[in-house]
Amino acid sequence: MTKAIVVGSGPNGLAAALTLAKAGVEVEVLEAADHPGGGTRSSELTLPGLIHDECSAFHPLAVDTPFSRSADLARFGLTWRWPEVQYAHPLDGGRGGAVLRSVAETAASLGRDGHRWQQVFGPLTKQFDRITADFLRPVVRVPSHPLAMARFGALSAVPASVLVRGWSEEAAALFGGVAAHALRPLSAPFSSAIGVALGTAAHAYGWPVAEGGSGAISRAMIAALESFGGKVVTGVRVSSLEQLGDADLVMLDVAPRAAVRIVGEKMPARVRRPLLRFRHGPGLFKVDFALSGDVPWTHEASRRAGTIHLIGDFAELARAEQDVVSGRMPQRPYLLVGQQYLADPSRSEGSLRPLYAYAHVPSGFRGDATAAIESQIERFAPGFRDLVVARGVRTTAQLEEHNANYIGGDVTTGANTVRQLVFRPRATLNPYALGVPGVYLCSAATPPGAGAHGMCGYNAARAALASLR
Numbered sequence: 001m002t003k004a005i006v007v008g009s010g011p012n013g014l015a016a017a018l019t020l021a022k023a024g025v026e027v028e029v030l031e032a033a034d035h036p037g038g039g040t041r042s043s044e045l046t047l048p049g050l051i052h053d054e055c056s057a058f059h060p061l062a063v064d065t066p067f068s069r070s071a072d073l074a075r076f077g078l079t080w081r082w083p084e085v086q087y088a089h090p091l092d093g094g095r096g097g098a099v100l101r102s103v104a105e106t107a108a109s110l111g112r113d114g115h116r117w118q119q120v121f122g123p124l125t126k127q128f129d130r131i132t133a134d135f136l137r138p139v140v141r142v143p144s145h146p147l148a149m150a151r152f153g154a155l156s157a158v159p160a161s162v163l164v165r166g167w168s169e170e171a172a173a174l175f176g177g178v179a180a181h182a183l184r185p186l187s188a189p190f191s192s193a194i195g196v197a198l199g200t201a202a203h204a205y206g207w208p209v210a211e212g213g214s215g216a217i218s219r220a221m222i223a224a225l226e227s228f229g230g231k232v233v234t235g236v237r238v239s240s241l242e243q244l245g246d247a248d249l250v251m252l253d254v255a256p257r258a259a260v261r262i263v264g265e266k267m268p269a270r271v272r273r274p275l276l277r278f279r280h281g282p283g284l285f286k287v288d289f290a291l292s293g294d295v296p297w298t299h300e301a302s303r304r305a306g307t308i309h310l311i312g313d314f315a316e317l318a319r320a321e322q323d324v325v326s327g328r329m330p331q332r333p334y335l336l337v338g339q340q341y342l343a344d345p346s347r348s349e350g351s352l353r354p355l356y357a358y359a360h361v362p363s364g365f366r367g368d369a370t371a372a373i374e375s376q377i378e379r380f381a382p383g384f385r386d387l388v389v390a391r392g393v394r395t396t397a398q399l400e401e402h403n404a405n406y407i408g409g410d411v412t413t414g415a416n417t418v419r420q421l422v423f424r425p426r427a428t429l430n431p432y433a434l435g436v437p438g439v440y441l442c443s444a445a446t447p448p449g450a451g452a453h454g455m456c457g458y459n460a461a462r463a464a465l466a467s468l469r
Contacts, residue, residue, distance in 0.1 A: 001026050002468060003246070007238045007262070008253030008443065010038020010405070011056075014221040014232075015067050015454030016251040016442045019461035021228035022070070025249065029230065032237040036222060038253070038403060039411065040452050042213025045392035046290035049349030052392065053214040055403070055411055056452045057338045057356055058307050060086075060201035062217070063208060064129070065136055067458035071224055078220035080208040081343040083306030087207055089170075089177040090299035090380045091313060097174030098301035103203045109301075113171040120163075120175075121200055124152060128204040135197065136455045138431055138447040139422050152200075156193035160186040161318060169313050175199065176317045177309025180334050182416040183282045183360060185325055186318045190418050207306055209340045213347065217452055240264060241439070249464050250439045253457065255280075255405045255413055256425050259441050263434055271435035274426035278445065279417060282324045282362055283396035283409020285369040289355040290390040295339070297381045306343050310335035310376050324360045329367060333359040335376050352389065363408035365396050405443060412450035413443055424449060432460035433467075440464050 002025045006017045009031040021027045035041060039055040046052065062068060063080060082101075090096035100106045103122050107114035124131065130145035131152045143149040155163070160179040164172035179186060179195025201207070210216040222232055240262055244250055252259050256275040260267060267275075297303050311317045311334045320330040338356030341347040347354050357377065359369045370393055377384045394402070396409025405413050414420055424431060425445045432440045442460035444450045 002248045004028075004249035004251060005030060005244045005247040006251040006253065008038060009036035009218070009232055010253050010443070011040050011217060011221070011452045011454045012442050012444060012457035013038065013251065013253030014218060014225065015071070015457030016253070016461040017230055017457075018071055018221055018225045018228070019067070019458050020249065020251075020465070021225055021230040023465050027225065027230035029225070029232040030236040030238055031232060031234045032404070034234055036232050036234055037215055037218035038405070040214045040218040042215035045288045046354065046390040047349070047352060050290050050352055050354040051213045051347040052288040052354050053338070053340065053356055056214050057340060058207045058209060059217070059452050060198055060205055060207045061132070061136070061451050062453040063205045065132065065453050065455055067454045070458075071221070073217070073220040073224060076220040076223040076227070078216055079211040081211050082206045082208045083304065083339070083343040085301050085305035086202040087178065087307040087309065088299065088302040088305035089173045089309045090297055090302045091169065091173060092379070094298040095170060096299035096302060097170040098305060099174065099199070099202050101203060101206055106203070110168070110171045113168045116167055117171060120155060120196070121203055124155070124196070124200040125203040127151070128200050131200075136448045136453070137459055138429070152196065155196050157190055158192050159189055160191045160195060163192050164314060172314040173317065176314040177311070180309065180317060180321055180360070183321070183324070183412065184416050185322045190421055193421060194416065209306065209343050211344050211346060214452065221454070238262060241266065248438055251442045251457070251460060251464065252434070252440065253443045254441075255407055255443060256441070256445050258404065259434060263436055263439060266436045268435040271426065278425045279415040279420065280363060280407040280410040281412055281415035282360055283365055284358040284399060284411055285361045285365060285373070285396060285409070286358040286394040286399065287370055287373050288392040289357065289388055291353040291355050291387040292351060292389050293387050294353060295355065295377070295381045295387070296383045299380065302380070304342065306339055308337040308339070310337050310380060321360065324362055327362045329361055329365060329369070331372070332376060333361065333369065333372055335359050335373060337377065361396060361409065363396070363410060365409065413445045414449070416449070430463055432463045438464070438467070
């Protein structure tokens with residue numbers, strides 16, 4: 001029987017392992033940490049009974065993919081829950097914008113700019129199943145649905161600052177907030193790409209959370225893997241291929257430089273050089289709060305939103321993101337705030353609420369952003385500080401210590417530059433192959449990139465199975 005070892009138990013490592021196991025391969029997953037799951041872990045970070053997501057929290061691209069359809073994780077206990085409002089962006093004075101599942105209802109809420117939102121997201125939402133079939137695999141492949149991908153690509157290529165030119169303050173901020181997930185200057189080419197993808201996903205699939213925390217995703221994947229005879233072993237740090245014995249396949253759910261260290265001199269120079277040049281992006285500074293009640297947002301729709309993008313208007317957002325990419329900590333950083341408990345009340349404990357918040361910060365930021373995060377929330381929700389019962393803080397260094405793939409606090413495992421959006425992690429038709437027979441990279445450094453969708457691992461496993469055939 002063919003034997004495979006997967007290094008790393010994040011969603012991509014587990015997706016690779018499950019895909020191989022379903023094909024009849026004997027699979028063992030080795031995880032350096034004491035608990036499996038990588039970016040899909042949840043725990044009581046503040047007070048007993050409150051469930052906080054440790055990293056990934058919202059999963060718009062994990063609901064309906066080739067991997068999710070093949071894995072059938074609902075059979076192993078995974079349940080998705082949706083908030084009433086998918087995401088919101090409050091502005092000063094109680095104004096703001098909010099995205100609902102319906103494109104038409106969202107457009108109607110934006111008044112005179114509704115037609116602009118409809119023009120961008122209406123046609124894409126109708127075609128999104130076809131679009132995801134292409135962009136969830138290496139971009140260099142010939143698209144199966146060229147017309148749908150052409151529209152998606154044309155909108156993605158436009159700088160976000162150009163796409164929203166002439167839009168109202170509410171509509172521009174609403175798009176800018178989701179585009180900022182790319183951690184790129186909003187004036188840069190392709191800075192609209194992540195916003196177009198995640199914004200369309202909000203209408204097509206919603207921005208759901210996993211019931212019981214994101215850790216439920218990894219628990220379901222492990223249960224599925226074990227049903228096919230695979231196993232996960234924790235507390236094992238892999239530093240070289242020699243540790244792995246006679247495995248026929250090795251799947252590495254690690255950052256590119258770690259892959260170079262593990263493979264060592266066996267890796268050809270043509271592969272090693274681009275992996276060593278691979279660029280990581282800015283970092284995150286995360287604070288989890290235990291609150292004695294709901295956040296008193298002045299923007300009414302934000303009280304019903306699962307995700308909130310928190311900063312001022314588009315111009316303020318653009319300045320903050322440019323500062324972060326340039327290595328400067330903004331006084332008023334961009335925040336992502338998660339109210340997962342609205343969709344999944346099981347995360348609360350009595351009247352206590354778990355709140356998830358992170359700020360975009362420069363790579364390796366060594367300061368304390370806690371006060372800046374609290375000030376931004378207080379700005380749009382006066383009285384917030386009075387609700388704080390406890391805090392759990394994770395700096396960029398602590399994020400990297402918690403997960404070695406998060407270099408400098410970069411939880412996306414790679415900067416979303418134009419080159420790395422198209423050629424990730426290097427320019428090749430098979431970005432998963434590492435130039436050594438049977439050895440593959442399957443982390444978020446490979447296409448299609450960050451997220452708990454597992455598609456990097458699924459694609460890498462399929463490439464490995466194809467090589468066996």
